[in-house]
Amino acid sequence: MQNIIQVFLGGMIGAIIRYEIQLVVGTTVMLWIVNVLGSFILGCLNGFFEKKESKLKLFFTTGMLGTFTTFSTFSETSFNMLLEESFRGTAYIFGMTLASVSAAFIGYLLVRRKET
Amino acid sequence: MIWLLVAVGGGLGATLRYSVQILITKMATPSYWATVLVNLIGSFFIGLTHVWEIDNKIALSFFTIGMLGGFTTFSTFSFDVVKLVNQKQLVKSFLYVLVNILGGLLYFWVGWSL
Numbered sequence: 001m002q003n004i005i006q007v008f009l010g011g012m013i014g015a016i017i018r019y020e021i022q023l024v025v026g027t028t029v030m031l032w033i034v035n036v037l038g039s040f041i042l043g044c045l046n047g048f049f050e051k052k053e054s055k056l057k058l059f060f061t062t063g064m065l066g067t068f069t070t071f072s073t074f075s076e077t078s079f080n081m082l083l084e085e086s087f088r089g090t091a092y093i094f095g096m097t098l099a100s101v102s103a104a105f106i107g108y109l110l111v112r113r114k115e116t
Numbered sequence: 117m118i119w120l121l122v123a124v125g126g127g128l129g130a131t132l133r134y135s136v137q138i139l140i141t142k143m144a145t146p147s148y149w150a151t152v153l154v155n156l157i158g159s160f161f162i163g164l165t166h167v168w169e170i171d172n173k174i175a176l177s178f179f180t181i182g183m184l185g186g187f188t189t190f191s192t193f194s195f196d197v198v199k200l201v202n203q204k205q206l207v208k209s210f211l212y213v214l215v216n217i218l219g220g221l222l223y224f225w226v227g228w229s230l
Contacts, residue, residue, distance in 0.1 A: 007134040008127040011186045015126020016119055019181055039194035046195055062137070062192075067130045071188035072180070075159035075220035079228070082221070093217060101213075104194035105201070 003058050010063015018068050031074055032096065038069035039100040043107025050112060069100075118177045125182015133187050148196040151189065152215055158188030159220040163227025 022030040042065040049057050074096065082089030133154045140150040162184050165176070193216055200209035 004131055004134065007130050011130025012123040012127040014130070015182050015186050016123050018126075018185060019119060019122040019177075022181070035190040035194075038191040042191035042195050043198065058134075062134050063130050065191045066133060066189040067126045067186035069190035069192075069194075070185040071155040071190050071193060071216070071220060072158035072162040072184040072224075074190060075155075075224040076162050078217075079163075079221055079224050097213060097217065100190060100194040101197045104191065104198045108195070108198055 006056065006059040007063040010059040010065075011067040014064040014067030014069075018070065027073065028077060031070070031077060032099075035069050035074065035096060036099045036103050038065050040103035040107040041065055042069075043104035043109075044111045045107075047108040047111030118174065121174060121178040122182040125178040126186035129183040129186025129188075132183075133189065148200070148212060151192050151196050152212075152219065155188045155193065155216055156219045156223045158184045160223040160227040163224040164230060166228050167230055 018030070018034050021033055025033065042061060045057075045060055045065065049061070078089055078093050081092050133150075136154055137147060137150040140153065141147050162180055165180055165184075197209050197213060200206075200212060
């Protein structure tokens with residue numbers, strides 16, 4: 001039960017921050033910010049929690065970061081872009097995936113190295 | 117007040133995603149399958165919302181931005197790839213990316229065409 005509450009509360013915060021960013025910069029830019037930044041932070045957190053067990057892990061990882069980033073809106077935006085201009089859509093999909101995975105990797109390696 | 121709906125939707129979406137994750141790991145299946153599952157289902161439903169033609173801002177904020185946004189996740193997907201690459205499973209990590217992305221597009225399209 002305590003785990004569910006952690007995930008729920010973390011999810012609330014993640015969703016609010018994502019929504020506020022979307023209001024300021026619009027959907028397309030919002031996706032870049034939340035997905036690349038969120039992947040980076042999750043990488044850092046996972047590197048950190050690898051060495052240090054914490055009761056708040058679920059709050060931050062599954063709850064907050066999991067909700068801060070989003071895949072459904074990414075699918076929607078990619079699909080619409082592919083319909084409009086297939087080259088741009090493909091570049092967008094590859095770009096965001098590569099940037100997010102790299103960001104997660106860099107964050108993970110950075111923090112893990114510091115901890116050891 | 118909309119931010120509150122987004123927040124509650126996000127909390128519910130996250131909890132559902134967590135439940136899927138627990139179910140999948142209980143079945144002794146690798147947890148990255150849970151990520152695929154939530155991302156494909158979430159993409160399907162966001163496609164469906166076009167059919168419903170929800171122009172009700174309140175429902176839209178709660179369901180799409182809050183719940184579906186929270187149910188699906190990009191950061192866990194990114195880190196699943198990192199884990200697979202770290203385990204030197206390069207082919208698997210490449211296939212995993214393809215399944216998520218093409219699957220997300222396909223399921224969105226299915227929902228969108230219904």
